[in-house]
Amino acid sequence: MELIFIRHGQGEHTLDIPNSLHLKDPSLTVKGINQAKMLRKKFLLTDEDIIFISPIRRTLETAQIWTKNIDCRKIVSPLVSPRIFPVRTNGKTLPCDEIIDLETIKTDYPDLELDKNVSSLLWREGINTMPESEYNKIAHEFIASLKLLKRNKIYVVSHDGTITAYRQFITGCSLSREDFLDETGWVEITC
Known part of the structure; x- marks a missing residue:
């Protein structure tokens, strides 16, 4: 299975760093x-494709624009929500990375499917500051669940x-912030 990770487009939260990181629920510029x-x-997507999307407005907007007029499966999941990298023990989620509440997602993005295979705690808190050992367990379970979908290719719009x-989890290679993708940059990984 090929996983294609795509970073969201430029968001309002990147225009005046560090001040803009305190914007709540920023949109795309x-x-x-x-x-x-x-x-x-x-x-080039088809109706057969599956896309997992982070429950943050800028990723939802990126996916909606990209998939316009394509009836592929679009699943919003906190398993691909923002994550501090490398994780810091006392890290705090910035306002720009807070998950949108489920009711807002249902109202603003009614054509998107919500990932029902995750706990309500993950929908509230996401994976942003989760300890590495806990994240590794969740990442393992997420990758295993993707394999059960029996697709050659799955897309993930994230951060x-x-x-x-x-x-880093999938390849076992040590990575750093220098390995971050640019806006709408992408990487393909075989699982």
């Missing part, structure tokens, strides 16, 4: 919207830290 549109040329954490 105009540049981010255009980056998401470019994904249509990079990845730089999350993608790097999964890359």
